[in-house]
Every structure is written in structure tokens, then in C-alpha cells.
Amino acid sequence: MTRHIVVGVDGSAPAAAAVEWAAEDAQRRGSAVRIVHICEQWRYGSHGVEYCQGTLGAAADRVRALTRDVEVSTDLLIGNVVDTLIAESATADSVVLGSRGLGGFAEMLLGSVGLGVAGHATGPVVIVRGPSVVRHGQVIVGYDGSEHSEAAMLYAVDQARARGVPLHVVYAWQMPAFSPYAMAYSTMLSDLFEEETRAAAERVVPWREKNPDVTITDDQVTGHPVNALIQAGGTADLVVVGSRGLGGFASAVLGSVSHAVLHHLTCPIAVVRPRAK
The missing domain is CATH 3.40.50.620 (HUPs)
Known part of the structure; x- marks a missing residue:
């Protein structure tokens, strides 16, 4: 079975940076990318599913644009965000997340989801704040x-x-x-x-x-x-x-x-x- 990187998306800018990081990592290390969007039912109205699917589709398109021959899959999940991502980590090579999601306070460097998943997930959890502009080579x-x-x-x-x-x-x-x-x-x-x-x-x-x-x-x-x-x-x-x-x-x-x-x-x-x- 091909090892895979799970990346959580929610339409935020840090999540978009996480998608790009996961794409590059998958290309370098020969992994597949599994993109998940987790809907907490109480947050969404009648247009919730449409929004979630659009978020997943945009992320998948971005991974394909940045990679060659990397297997990409998406999944729309229902449940608590932290608990669901922790469950995903059990079979993943790693989990990649943006530092803050939608609804977070702008002055906070790290949101509650990133902190919760990093503290409980199985294996590596990578937290990405923004696009990597400078390469230090280390x-x-x-x-x-x-x-x-x-x-x-x-x-x-x-x-x-x-x-x-x-x-x-x-x-x-x-x-x-x-x-x-x-x-x-x-x-x-x-x-x-x-x-x-x-x-x-x-x-x-x-x-x-x-x-x-x-x-x-x-x-x-x-x-x-x-x-x-x-x-x-x-x-x-x-x-x-x-x-x-x-x-x-x-x-x-x-x-x-x-x-x-x-x-x-x-x-x-x-x-x-x-x-x-």
C-alpha cells in the first residue's frame, strides 16, 4: 500500500500553504496525498456540502498542478475536527495542517486544531504558517x-x-x-x-x-x-x-x-x- 500524507483543508490561507507543503513533500518522498475537509454539522447550512466539496476540489487541483504522478484523493468527513484528524493519523505517514483555520483569532500564531492534533496524533504532524518563500537548505x-x-x-x-x-x-x-x-x-x-x-x-x-x-x-x-x-x-x-x-x-x-x-x-x-x- 502506498504511504500517504493527510492534509486538512478549510479554505483558509494557512490551509492552502499546508496543501502546497504536502504536495512538495509527497513529490519528494513518493507518497500519495489524501485531502480531507471535516464538516462539523452545526456550522453549515443548506450550502454546506457545496462549500466543502468546492474546498476539496480546489485543494486537489492545486496538488495536481504542483506535482507529477502523485496520487491524489479527497474525502468529505463529518465529525469533530480534532478527533477526526487524530483518527486519520493512525494510518497516515504524516498529517499536515495550516497553523490557523477559519474562525481563528488573527493575532494567534497557532489555532486550537493544530495544537490539539499535534498533541495527540500518531506519528508526525506538520504545522505550516505560510508559503515557503526562502529556501535555506537545512x-x-x-x-x-x-x-x-x-x-x-x-x-x-x-x-x-x-x-x-x-x-x-x-x-x-x-x-x-x-x-x-x-x-x-x-x-x-x-x-x-x-x-x-x-x-x-x-x-x-x-x-x-x-x-x-x-x-x-x-x-x-x-x-x-x-x-x-x-x-x-x-x-x-x-x-x-x-x-x-x-x-x-x-x-x-x-x-x-x-x-x-x-x-x-x-x-x-x-x-x-x-x-x-
Whole structure:
């Protein structure tokens, strides 16, 4: 069965950008595109079906115009938008969404649908804010060795390979809080940082060995992971993060780092949850 990318559309500008991103990704990675529009029955009157079908048709035409030999299908679904997209993710390679849909507040960078799906979906969820105008030729991934970051690395390597660009791995270590008067801790903290950075660099080595066709660089910095990823993301075509890292609560569906990155970065962002084994 051909793997497929699900893209949700609602007629908004961010959704149109998501359609274009999904089309390019499908062309690069040999995937089919499944376009879905989800009608919540209470929102539509007698012309609802006509509007929904028109939205689907326009999106399908756009994918066909941007690709060659990519299989395109559409489906009009009824139900709760977030729950339906989460269900779609179970059999999809990835789910691609615009950052905000119709009815969202203009000042919000990320709508409730994107946040809800990114926190609960199976596999990668890509959030797209707008058309990609500038190509930087680099994929960034946050990697701390957790189960979720392992899944993020796998997707990031696949993306870098398909694009023919380098993959840059970012690891940020936050220095523990301590009293400025406790000078005896300075040497210990320095040693601890060296140990952390060495371990982070060593975690990347097997990925280079398994993927010799992909140029993989890495960087270890002192600071908050959010700041490190935002800074690195300024020159990225795609930033990939796990839905939760090592410091997250087990019950949290979306960690603080991925949550903050979704709200602050303007480039496409992939949030990846491990699939059930």
C-alpha cells in the first residue's frame, strides 16, 4: 500500500500553504496525498456540502498542478475536527495542517486544531504558517535521546535525505540553578556540562553511521532548548521536535519545548510522537 500524507483543508490561507507543503513533500518522498475537509454539522447550512466539496476540489487541483504522478484523493468527513484528524493519523505517514483555520483569532500564531492534533496524533504532524518563500537548505532537529526525540530523528533524517540537504542536530543543556556564592560548584558544573555535551555528541554518531548519504552535523549549547531551537530555526526549511522530551511529565501529551516552538517559529514545524510498537 502506498504511504500517504493527510492534509486538512478549510479554505483558509494557512490551509492552502499546508496543501502546497504536502504536495512538495509527497513529490519528494513518493507518497500519495489524501485531502480531507471535516464538516462539523452545526456550522453549515443548506450550502454546506457545496462549500466543502468546492474546498476539496480546489485543494486537489492545486496538488495536481504542483506535482507529477502523485496520487491524489479527497474525502468529505463529518465529525469533530480534532478527533477526526487524530483518527486519520493512525494510518497516515504524516498529517499536515495550516497553523490557523477559519474562525481563528488573527493575532494567534497557532489555532486550537493544530495544537490539539499535534498533541495527540500518531506519528508526525506538520504545522505550516505560510508559503515557503526562502529556501535555506537545512533541516533542524531537537534531539535529547528520549523516545520521542528518537522518532523525531528518524523523520528528520528521512526529510533531509528526500530534500538532499544537511541535517543539523541541536541539543541544549540547562545549567542547574545554584547560588552565585557557591563558587565550589563552578568546577563541578563545568565537568557536568562537558559530560553532557560529550554524551549528546556520541548519541549522534550511530545516526551518521546508519545514514552515510545524509550530512549530519550537531551542536551542543548551554541554554534553554526553546531558545536554541528558535535561533537555529531561523535558517531552517523545517524544524523537527519530539512531542515530549526527557524533562516532560509522562501524562503531558505535548511538552513545553514543542509547545513553545510551535508558538514562536514561523518555518514549518514537525511534531513527532512515537508510533505504538
